[in-house]
Amino acid sequence: MTATEESATSLEQTVAGATSSRFSQVFGTLTATMLAVFLLFALVFSPPDVSQRDAVRLFYIHVPSAIVALYLAFGITFVASIMYLRKGTDFWDLLAGSSAEIGVLFCAFMLGTGMLWGKPTWGVYWQWDPRLTSTAISFVLFAGYLAIRRLDLDPTVRSRRAAVLGIIGFLNVIVVRQSVQWWRGLHQGQTLDLVDSQLSGMHYFSFFLGLVSMTMVFGWLLLHRFRVAWLETQADAATLQTALAERQAEAADYTARPPDTGGPTTTETEGI
Amino acid sequence: MHWEFVIPGYLLVFGGLAIYTGALLRRARILAVRVPPERRRFVG
Amino acid sequence: MDELDLTPLDDSSGTPGGRSFRNPLIIGGLLLVLGFMVFQALTSARVFYRNVDEAVAERAELGDETFRLQGTVVTEPTADANGASVFIVSFGGVDAEVRHVGEEPSDLFEIGVPIIAEGHWEGEQFESTQLLVKHSESYVEDNPDRVDYELEETVDR
Numbered sequence: 001m002t003a004t005e006e007s008a009t010s011l012e013q014t015v016a017g018a019t020s021s022r023f024s025q026v027f028g029t030l031t032a033t034m035l036a037v038f039l040l041f042a043l044v045f046s047p048p049d050v051s052q053r054d055a056v057r058l059f060y061i062h063v064p065s066a067i068v069a070l071y072l073a074f075g076i077t078f079v080a081s082i083m084y085l086r087k088g089t090d091f092w093d094l095l096a097g098s099s100a101e102i103g104v105l106f107c108a109f110m111l112g113t114g115m116l117w118g119k120p121t122w123g124v125y126w127q128w129d130p131r132l133t134s135t136a137i138s139f140v141l142f143a144g145y146l147a148i149r150r151l152d153l154d155p156t157v158r159s160r161r162a163a164v165l166g167i168i169g170f171l172n173v174i175v176v177r178q179s180v181q182w183w184r185g186l187h188q189g190q191t192l193d194l195v196d197s198q199l200s201g202m203h204y205f206s207f208f209l210g211l212v213s214m215t216m217v218f219g220w221l222l223l224h225r226f227r228v229a230w231l232e233t234q235a236d237a238a239t240l241q242t243a244l245a246e247r248q249a250e251a252a253d254y255t256a257r258p259p260d261t262g263g264p265t266t267t268e269t270e271g272i
Numbered sequence: 273m274h275w276e277f278v279i280p281g282y283l284l285v286f287g288g289l290a291i292y293t294g295a296l297l298r299r300a301r302i303l304a305v306r307v308p309p310e311r312r313r314f315v316g
Numbered sequence: 317m318d319e320l321d322l323t324p325l326d327d328s329s330g331t332p333g334g335r336s337f338r339n340p341l342i343i344g345g346l347l348l349v350l351g352f353m354v355f356q357a358l359t360s361a362r363v364f365y366r367n368v369d370e371a372v373a374e375r376a377e378l379g380d381e382t383f384r385l386q387g388t389v390v391t392e393p394t395a396d397a398n399g400a401s402v403f404i405v406s407f408g409g410v411d412a413e414v415r416h417v418g419e420e421p422s423d424l425f426e427i428g429v430p431i432i433a434e435g436h437w438e439g440e441q442f443e444s445t446q447l448l449v450k451h452s453e454s455y456v457e458d459n460p461d462r463v464d465y466e467l468e469e470t471v472d473r
Contacts, residue, residue, distance in 0.1 A: 018297075018300040018312060019304075039282075042282075043278075046457075048458050049455045049456060050458045051424055051451070051456075052274070052451065053458075054273055054274045055273075055274040055278065056455055057281075059455070061281060061282065105289075105292055108288065109285045113281040113284065116280055116284075120274045121422055123425075123448050124448060127360075127448065128360035129361060129364055130357070130362075130364060132361075133353060133356050133357045133361040134361075137350065137353050137354070140346055140350045140353060141350070143346055144346045144347075144350070147339050147342045147343045147346060148339075151340070151343075183362065184364045185364045186432060186448055186450055188453040198453050198454035198455065199454075200457065202457060221292070221293065221296070224293075225296060226314070227300065227313075228296060228300045231300060232303060234307040234311050234312070235303045235306040238307055273423075
C-alpha cells in the first residue's frame, strides 16, 4: 500500500503546483463542509411535503442547479463574452469558456433532477412544455458553445464566434425565466419570490443551504477550471515553442549537412 | 415515499460533481507537467 | 523557406485528438437537435393546453383532433364498464367529463388538483390517453409530531 500512498502524495503535490492555492484549499474545505450540512438537512432533518412527500427533496437540488447554471454560470459567460468582444483579452475569453462549461454541467443536473421529479409528481419524465423546451434549447446552445471553443480555427476567430453564441445563449435564458408567465405549460410557476415566497420553515432553510453550497461549489470549480484553461493556453504555447525550436534545429541540421548523405538515416529514425 | 426518485437525483448531482472535479484535477496535473512553473499561474 | 518549415507545426500545436474532424460533426448533431427542439417549441410548447371552457367552445372545430385539456378535478373518478376511469374537470365555470384509459396518473391526483389530459373529444366526453398532474408551486411541511402537539394543547384548553 506504500506505493499507492506514494503516488497519491506525489499526485497531490503536482496538483498543488497546478491549480490549487492556499485560498482554494480553505474555500474547498468550507464548501465540502457546507455540502455535508446541506445533505443532512435535505435528506434527514427536513420533513416531507404534505402532498409530494419526499419528492419535495428534489427541489433542494433542482432549483439551486437551475439558478447556478442559468443565472450565475451563463450570466458570467454573457458578461465575459461582451467584455471579450470589447477588450479582446485572454482573461475574459477564458472566464467565459470556464463558466460555460460548469454551467452546462449544472444545466444537466437541473434537467436530470427535474425529470426525476416530474415522474412522481406530473406522472411523466418529460413533456414539450414551454419551460422544459426552452431549457433544453439553452443546454444545446451552450453545449454548442463548448464545441465551437474546440474547433480547429484561428484562436481569435474561434473566441469571437463563441462569444457571440454566449451572448445569444443568455438571451434565451430570459425566455426560460419568463416561459412560465408567457405561455401555458405543465411546469409550475415561480415558488421563490422576495416578497411572497411559497416556501417556509425547514423547506426554505434546506433550499437556502442547497443554494449556498451549490454556489460555493460553482465558485470553487470556476477557480480551478479557469486555472486549467490558463494552463491549456500555456501548454499550447510551450508545445509550439518546443516544436518551433525542433524544426529550426532540423532545418539548421539539414542546411549544414551535404544533401547526398544522411538521408536514409533520418527516415530510419523517424520510423522509430 | 418517492425515495426511488430522490436517491438517483442526489446521486446524479453528487456523482456528477465528483467525476467532473476528478477529471478537472487530473487534467490540471497532466497540463502542469508541460508548463514551466513560473508560467503556471495567471497574472493580470 | 522559413514559411515552409513552419507548416507542419499547425498539426502539433497543442490540439491533439483530431479536434478539426470531430467537432464539426458534433456541432452538426447539435444543430439537428436544436432544430427539433425549436420545432417542438413552435408546435407543442406554444399551445401546450386548452382550458375546459375553451375546449368546450371549440368542440365542433376540434373534431377528433388530439390536444391537451386543462381543468380542475371536481369529482372522484369512477370505473366504467370497460375499466376506464371517468371523472369531471372544470375550468372557467364550464365542466367536462373525462374518460381516461391508459396509465394511472401520479399519486398527487385528487379532487381540487389541476390536471392536463391528452386526448380528443368523443362526442360530449373527452377521451384521455395521458393524464398529467399540474402540481402547485407552494409546499407545506408535514410535521406530524408538531400538529399532534398543537392539537393536544388546544384540547387541553
